Structures are given as C-alpha cells and as structure tokens.
Amino acid sequence: MSLQAAAAIFLSTFVLSACAPRTPAPAGAVYSYEITPPPDGSWTLKVEATFEGSPGDRLVAPEAAGSVREVVLARGADTTPLAREGDAWLAPPSCRTRCTIRYDLDLDAVAAACHRMDCDRRVGDAIIGRASTFMLRPRPMGDAVVRVRVAGPDVARFATGLRRDPEGGYVFAARELGEASFTAFGAIRRAQLAIPGSRARVELALLGPPLAMGDQGVAGFVVESASCVAGLFGRFPVDATVFVVPVRGSRSVVFGRVMSLAGASVALLVGDATPASSVHDEWVVVHELFHLGTPSFVGEGHWLEEGLATYYEPIARERAGWMTEAELWSHFVREMPRGLRATGDAPELEERDDTDSTYWGGALFAFLADVNVRAASGGAHSLDDVIRAVLDREGDGTHASRVADFLRDGDAAATNHELTAAYGSWAVRGQNPDLDALWRKLGISRIADPRAGSERSASREATVVLRDDAPWAAIRRGIAGVGVQHAGSELH
Ligand SMILES: [Zn+2]
Structure with missing residues (x-):
C-alpha cells in the first residue's frame, strides 16, 4: 500500500468517526478526567472521571474494550462497582446531574489488542495512541465540554497535543473526540x-x-x-x-x-x-x-485538504532550496496527470475517493487556481494569498470550516473569482485541463518520458527544461518563488 493510500484510509477513518450524529445534552454538560500516568514498570493508568449533565445511561470505551478494569462509582471514600452489560457499564442516575467514576486502564493490553496502524502501539518503553482511548464516556456523549488534567508524580511520562486550557490541563468539545490528539505514556x-x-x-x-x-x-x-x-x-x-x-x-x-x-x-x-x-x-x-x-473540512473537502498539501509540499521545499526549480516542475509534470478524470469517473472530486483523485485531483485544483489567479491579477495575487487569508479568517487545523468558506475568503484575497471558477470547472464539473498546453505556456518542456505513477523517492531527477521566453514563464517563476514578478510583464 502506498503511503498516500494509507493516509487516505486513515483520514477516511477520522471522517467517519467525526461525522457520528450528535445528541443534544443538557446545557453545561462537562466531563472531567483526572489521569495519573503509570510509573516506570507499570502500564496501569488510573483515571477518575466526573460526569456532569450526562445524557447517556451507558458508559463505554470503544478503543479499549477489554482493557478497562475496576470500574466503580465513588462517593467520598465509598466505592460501588458498576454493573456491566455487554461492552458498557451502567451509569447510575446521579450521572445525569453529577457522578464520579474511577477505573484502571491497562495500556499494555490496549496496545497488544491493536492490529492496525492507527491505534495504540507500544514503542520501546512508551505507548502512543489517541487521547480518546483512555476515556470511558457516556453513550451518547452529547455536546459536552471535555476536560483532562494530569496528576501524580509521573506527569513527565505523559505527552499530548490536546488543546491547552488556560485554567490548567486540556479542554475540547465532545464532537472533536474523533480527533482527540495523539497521546503517549511512558519514557518520552x-x-x-x-x-x-x-x-x-x-x-x-x-x-x-x-x-x-x-x-x-x-x-x-x-x-x-x-x-x-x-x-x-x-x-x-x-x-x-x-x-x-x-x-x-x-x-x-x-x-x-x-x-x-x-x-x-x-x-x-x-x-x-x-x-x-x-x-x-x-x-x-x-x-x-x-x-x-489549513482548517479541517469535516465531512467534505478531503480532496481540498490533501490537494493543497500535495501541491504546496514540493513548492515549499523548492522555495527553501531543498530542490531545484527544474526538479519541482519535473515532479509536477510527472505526477499531475494522476489527478485527471478517467472515463467513467464521477465529475465531482467530492464523489471520487480514490487516492489519485483525492491527492492529485486536489492538487490539480490548487495548481489551476494558482495559475489562473496569477494570470487574472497580472501576477499581483496568487494561491499564497488565498491560503494565508483562509488561515487568518477560518483558522488553522484545529478549526473546522467549509469548502464554501474557503472559496469565499479565497476569492476576496485573490481579488477575482478564479478560485471559484476553477472549483466549478474542475472540482465540480470535472472538465480535464489540457496539461500539455499548460506546460508549454508556462515554459516547461519535457526532456524524457514522464514516469507517471512512479515512486516519490525517484522524483529528484529533472526531466524538464525551463524556458523564460514562454508566455506564462513569469507565472511559473512566481509559483517557484524565483525572481521578482512585474505585474503584467509577460502575461497574455
Ligand atoms: Zn495529507
């Protein structure tokens, strides 16, 4: 399986989990977890969870089935074991207002039960997985606020990317649980x-x-x-x-x-x-x-997230001097055709979930939009302005956004409608661009047969020559960050 295919499967896993229907919870529902990382020599995570306003009467831990131990209701110093029914524990009625549950999680057993790449795994003297793994939680969760605090003498044996709470610990919304951060325990x-x-x-x-x-x-x-x-x-x-x-x-x-x-x-x-x-x-x-x-497009726009990353990753490395301009265009000439729509494919990128359509179909959208924004603005604006404006207005990857918001903000930043036009013609109607004509216009000539579909590791070899007397050579150089563009100087 290619890396990108694996990545696509992982992301689709997330999209499915992030799109689970939400159930309204009483206003102000808060689930607070205090976790005590295990000391060296142990993999038993101690958890105390306090549920306020829980709408569910079942407590579940889908990622850690079979590894949760000693689940008890705590009232002061008194504890009462919770009854289990199938894969769930029965939540006492007090959880609808406020209850405190304690349990142990055998992290080593969780890791041993994982046979995929995207679940908890043992790495030397550490275990890495998702923060959601250790959360026994109401089913349904509702729209609760989730807080996590780390306690005990071994807080250094814990690392996470969860959003920091200015009041201490970490905080996120229950609807974000499907992306609740990689988290590690042990030697770090x-x-x-x-x-x-x-x-x-x-x-x-x-x-x-x-x-x-x-x-x-x-x-x-x-x-x-x-x-x-x-x-x-x-x-x-x-x-x-x-x-x-x-x-x-x-x-x-x-x-x-x-x-x-x-x-x-x-x-x-x-x-x-x-x-x-x-x-x-x-x-x-x-x-x-x-x-x-880029913001996270939840339930749509997988092609946009991956397309932007696929387009900009080699551009960023070329602008940083990691590769030459000829190597950058060799890469694009070789790989961009993978994104073209084949006979029988749905016209909308949103409806095509194969790896090439998602990554290179998305990259083609970014490329066409970039070229056309630059051409229409005489080189004054580009897709760079679009991604910066979207970051400022819609937020970074910790924020959810919509494809429509990306297009609206992007058109405003580009000062034209080329972004939306490229979206309509390519991403919606699936009109294949004439890539050979585009390469010629940009001043890119092949000197060897492109190895479409070849492994990325072989992509360093330049298979093009670049001509600066081509009609859109300034656009090509602008994308590569080479030299200074003069508005309208070489545009037709
Ligand atoms: Zn990606």
Missing part, C-alpha cells in the same frame, strides 16, 4: 522547538530508541520542515506536539498523520536508519505540517 524524550520567525510552541516528543541521526538531528529536521511551512503561511500556523516513532531498518520517513481538531498533534514514523544528509529528500514531514495551516 522531549524538546521545545523554536521555529524562526514564529511564536508557535512546537513540542517534540521522541519515543523508543534514538534514530541514527540522533535526537538533535531529528529536532533539526522537524525545525527545518516547519520553517518550510512557515515560509508559505508567513508563520508557523499553530502550537503543536510532534511525536516521532522509530521504524526499525528503514532509511526514510515511512508515514505521517495529523490529528488536529482537539489540539494539533502530528505522528511521524521515521526509519531509524534515515541519514541526516537525506532529510531534504523527505516530503512526508512538510506535507503533514502543512495540514496544520
């Missing part, structure tokens, strides 16, 4: 990373044995990748926690995923033999960090 080596020119707090959480490049090498790699992304948005978009998980025997970054709605977190699976000298060839980290700069 951590560092606060400073991203040049940005005030965002980026925490690095390193799990398992050190990589060959060393912890300093990993920190430098993440800072450099974050700086690429900051260059696109004008700043690093949001506070985030980046988890690095080693993969034995591999020499590259093998997987990455963002969970951001309840607070920004990124998990990176990095080959433990990845050489420090090859980090500029790595695209996954820049791709994932880019996601933090």
Whole structure:
C-alpha cells in the first residue's frame, strides 16, 4: 500500500468517526478526567472521571474494550462497582446531574489488542495512541465540554497535543473526540522547538530508541520542515506536539498523520536508519505540517485538504532550496496527470475517493487556481494569498470550516473569482485541463518520458527544461518563488 493510500484510509477513518450524529445534552454538560500516568514498570493508568449533565445511561470505551478494569462509582471514600452489560457499564442516575467514576486502564493490553496502524502501539518503553482511548464516556456523549488534567508524580511520562486550557490541563468539545490528539505514556524524550520567525510552541516528543541521526538531528529536521511551512503561511500556523516513532531498518520517513481538531498533534514514523544528509529528500514531514495551516473540512473537502498539501509540499521545499526549480516542475509534470478524470469517473472530486483523485485531483485544483489567479491579477495575487487569508479568517487545523468558506475568503484575497471558477470547472464539473498546453505556456518542456505513477523517492531527477521566453514563464517563476514578478510583464 502506498503511503498516500494509507493516509487516505486513515483520514477516511477520522471522517467517519467525526461525522457520528450528535445528541443534544443538557446545557453545561462537562466531563472531567483526572489521569495519573503509570510509573516506570507499570502500564496501569488510573483515571477518575466526573460526569456532569450526562445524557447517556451507558458508559463505554470503544478503543479499549477489554482493557478497562475496576470500574466503580465513588462517593467520598465509598466505592460501588458498576454493573456491566455487554461492552458498557451502567451509569447510575446521579450521572445525569453529577457522578464520579474511577477505573484502571491497562495500556499494555490496549496496545497488544491493536492490529492496525492507527491505534495504540507500544514503542520501546512508551505507548502512543489517541487521547480518546483512555476515556470511558457516556453513550451518547452529547455536546459536552471535555476536560483532562494530569496528576501524580509521573506527569513527565505523559505527552499530548490536546488543546491547552488556560485554567490548567486540556479542554475540547465532545464532537472533536474523533480527533482527540495523539497521546503517549511512558519514557518520552522531549524538546521545545523554536521555529524562526514564529511564536508557535512546537513540542517534540521522541519515543523508543534514538534514530541514527540522533535526537538533535531529528529536532533539526522537524525545525527545518516547519520553517518550510512557515515560509508559505508567513508563520508557523499553530502550537503543536510532534511525536516521532522509530521504524526499525528503514532509511526514510515511512508515514505521517495529523490529528488536529482537539489540539494539533502530528505522528511521524521515521526509519531509524534515515541519514541526516537525506532529510531534504523527505516530503512526508512538510506535507503533514502543512495540514496544520489549513482548517479541517469535516465531512467534505478531503480532496481540498490533501490537494493543497500535495501541491504546496514540493513548492515549499523548492522555495527553501531543498530542490531545484527544474526538479519541482519535473515532479509536477510527472505526477499531475494522476489527478485527471478517467472515463467513467464521477465529475465531482467530492464523489471520487480514490487516492489519485483525492491527492492529485486536489492538487490539480490548487495548481489551476494558482495559475489562473496569477494570470487574472497580472501576477499581483496568487494561491499564497488565498491560503494565508483562509488561515487568518477560518483558522488553522484545529478549526473546522467549509469548502464554501474557503472559496469565499479565497476569492476576496485573490481579488477575482478564479478560485471559484476553477472549483466549478474542475472540482465540480470535472472538465480535464489540457496539461500539455499548460506546460508549454508556462515554459516547461519535457526532456524524457514522464514516469507517471512512479515512486516519490525517484522524483529528484529533472526531466524538464525551463524556458523564460514562454508566455506564462513569469507565472511559473512566481509559483517557484524565483525572481521578482512585474505585474503584467509577460502575461497574455
Ligand atoms: Zn495529507
């Protein structure tokens, strides 16, 4: 399975969970968890949960079935075991107003029961999973506020990207539970990373044995990748926690995923033999960090999120000097055709969920919009203005937004309607662009047959030559960040 295919499956998993129907809860429902991370030598997480205004009479832990122990109702010093029925515990009526439940969670058993890539896993002396795993919770949850506090002598054996509560601990909405942040327990080596020119707090959480490049090498790699992304948005978009998980025997970054709605977190699976000298060839980290700069389109717009990241990741690396302009366009000439609509495909990108349509179909939308915004504005505006305006108005990856809001804000920033026009012609009506004509107009000539569908690792070889006397050469150079554009100078 390709990395992007795996990523697509992971994201679709999230979309399904994030779109579960919500049930109204009494106003002011609050679920507060106080967790005590286990000491070295134990994997028993102690949890005390207080439910106020719960609409459900069942308590469930879907991600940790079979690993929750000793569930009791606590009244002062008195405790009463809760009855179990199937996969649920029966919540006492007092939970509709206020009740306190205590339980243990066997984290090691949770990890042992996971046989997919996107659930809890043991990494050396640590376990990484989702924050929702440890939350025994009312079913239905309703529109509750969820608070998490960490207690005990081993708070350093806990790391999460959950949204920080100014009053202490962490806070998010029950509807965000499907993206409730990567979270780790156990031995964690951590560092606060400073991203040049940005005030965002980026925490690095390193799990398992050190990589060959060393912890300093990993920190430098993440800072450099974050700086690429900051260059696109004008700043690093949001506070985030980046988890690095080693993969034995591999020499590259093998997987990455963002969970951001309840607070920004990124998990990176990095080959433990990845050489420090090859980090500029790595695209996954820049791709994932880019996601933090766009709002989350929940229940729609998967193609837009992935398309923007797929388009901008190589552009960011080229503008940062990680690759040449010829290598950037070689990559696009080779890969963009993967996004074209095939006979029999639905016209709307929203209706096509295959990997190529989602990633490269989405990237084609970004490319067409960028070129046309630049052409219509005489080079004065671009898709860069669009993504920066959307970040300012709709928020970063911790905020939910709509495709319609993206288009409205984007058109305003572009000062024309080319974004919406590209959306209509390509993303809705599925009118394939004439890519060969577009490459010629931009001054891009192939010098070798494109290897459409080839592995990304082979993409460094330049297979194009660039001509600066082409009609839209200034647009091409503007996208690549080469030289200074003069409004209207070469536009037709
Ligand atoms: Zn992605």
